[in-house]
Amino acid sequence: MLQRDDVEVLVMGEGVEWETVEYADDAAAEGRHKALIILGHIPSEQAGMEDCAPWLEGFVPEVKVEFIAAAVPFWPVR
Numbered sequence: 001m002l003q004r005d006d007v008e009v010l011v012m013g014e015g016v017e018w019e020t021v022e023y024a025d026d027a028a029a030e031g032r033h034k035a036l037i038i039l040g041h042i043p044s045e046q047a048g049m050e051d052c053a054p055w056l057e058g059f060v061p062e063v064k065v066e067f068i069a070a071a072v073p074f075w076p077v078r
Helices: 017-029 041-059
Strands: 009-012 035-038
Touching: 009 017, 017 035
Parallel strands: 009 035
Antiparallel strands: none
């Protein structure tokens, strides 16, 4: 997506360090307006998993399905 001229910022959950991250770094070093906002694996997927629990329970109603949130993956900001 960053190769497109009409895309300057890509918001993503996680990326491949040797591809997308390096591409954005190289493009920015060339003076192109390219940037990444990387949320991380857990924060980008957790809301979807919370929605998935009741959906999954509809398929197997005899099995209790419960969403359990992951701990905050970042150190507290002081």
